[in-house]
Amino acid sequence: MNNSKHEAISSAPAKVILFGEHFVVYHNPAIVAAINKRIHVHAEVNNMPSISIKSGQKSLNIPTASNDNFIQVYDKTTTFLYPIFKCVKHVLSEKEKQTIGINLHINSEIPYGEGLGSSAASCVATIAALYSLFSNRDKHQIYNTAKIMEQNIHTNSSGVDCYVSTFGGIVDFEPNKGFSKIETAKKFSVLIGTTGVKHSTGEVVSQVKLFREKNLSHFKELSSKASMICTKARKAMDEGNELELGSLFTENQKLLSMLGVSHPLIEKLIERCINNGALGAKLTGAGRGGAIIALLPTDKNKEIADRISRESGKWMLVEFDHDGVAIG
Numbered sequence: 662m663n664n665s666k667h668e669a670i671s672s673a674p675a676k677v678i679l680f681g682e683h684f685v686v687y688h689n690p691a692i693v694a695a696i697n698k699r700i701h702v703h704a705e706v707n708n709m710p711s712i713s714i715k716s717g718q719k720s721l722n723i724p725t726a727s728n729d730n731f732i733q734v735y736d737k738t739t740t741f742l743y744p745i746f747k748c749v750k751h752v753l754s755e756k757e758k759q760t761i762g763i764n765l766h767i768n769s770e771i772p773y774g775e776g777l778g779s780s781a782a783s784c785v786a787t788i789a790a791l792y793s794l795f796s797n798r799d800k801h802q803i804y805n806t807a808k809i810m811e812q813n814i815h816t817n818s819s820g821v822d823c824y825v826s827t828f829g830g831i832v833d834f835e836p837n838k839g840f841s842k843i844e845t846a847k848k849f850s851v852l853i854g855t856t857g858v859k860h861s862t863g864e865v866v867s868q869v870k871l872f873r874e875k876n877l878s879h880f881k882e883l884s885s886k887a888s889m890i891c892t893k894a895r896k897a898m899d900e901g902n903e904l905e906l907g908s909l910f911t912e913n914q915k916l917l918s919m920l921g922v923s924h925p926l927i928e929k930l931i932e933r934c935i936n937n938g939a940l941g942a943k944l945t946g947a948g949r950g951g952a953i954i955a956l957l958p959t960d961k962n963k964e965i966a967d968r969i970s971r972e973s974g975k976w977m978l979v980e981f982d983h984d985g986v987a988i989g
């Protein structure tokens with residue numbers, strides 16, 4: 662291989678949607694942040710013409726040249742790995758390297774299927790490692806390819822997850838302006854709680870599509886309220902107003918409940934956060950399970966996080982990531 666390496670490493674961050682999930686699919690604003698939980702990928706060229714992927718106990722080994730019909734025989738345990746395989750295959754075909762094999766080792770700190778962007782981060786990190794093998798480290802190209810691959814996973818993907826995982830930071834998406842980074846006046850403290858109920862983003866997005874088709878005027882009303890929340894949230898972030906930001910989390914959650922994407926466990930975790938001193942809380946990502954985020958007062962964040970997590974469940978006090986994808 663000319664101008665290419667034998668091995669490469671990369672990592673990409675998970676994300677939380679702070680405001681605007683689901684509505685963003687219909688060209689409404691959203692505010693999304695990368696967090697300090699990552700997926701790490703090690704890629705190496707192998708001597709066999711096959712793509713082998715290992716992540717914990719899960720593994721997949723498919724001849725590079727196989728077509729989709731062959732791949733259909735793989736069972737559901739490969740749900741997480743199959744999109745990664747597609748990313749590898751896509752880059753090999755883009756680089757006209759369909760005859761070589763690749764070994765991929767994945768190590769993830771991101772819970773899978775909990776709305777924290779594990780699928781986007783795995784696409785971004787895999788594409789970055791593969792491009793790096795062929796001496797391409799351009800973040801815009803990584804994002805563009807990851808967005809196409811994410812759309813294979815769920816057709817109505819807005820692309821916000823891939824964007825924030827590639828570029829990092831707190832990102833504002835506005836339909837007519839695209840993406841821009843938000844610099845906040847102070848450090849905000851976000852606690853993540855996971856329900857343990859796995860969801861398929863594609864399925865929840867399809868359910869919302871049906872809701873929208875059946876209740877178009879109600880959906881438009883909810884969308885315009887969600888847009889207003891994003892405008893107020895940008896201002897609260899600029900001003901470092903955590904009280905306002907917290908109450909906007911809770912307001913956004915009410916809209917998501919009306920959209921039908923909440924879940925009894927989400928409501929339970931939110932209630933626990935509020936009762937223990939959180940300034941506001943909401944589901945994050947697709948919902949119907951997955952994770953919630955709570956905004957904690959920064960000066961008492963550890964104490965409140967301890968109280969909330971003492972009873973049960975999986976909780977993580979996270980920091981925002983400002984780097985995005987890292988390529989070795």
Ligand code: MEV
Pocket residue numbers: 678681682683684685686776778817818819820821822862866946947
């Ligand atoms: C999923 O993390 C966020 C959704 O808005 C879908 C998307 O934006 O593609 C539910």
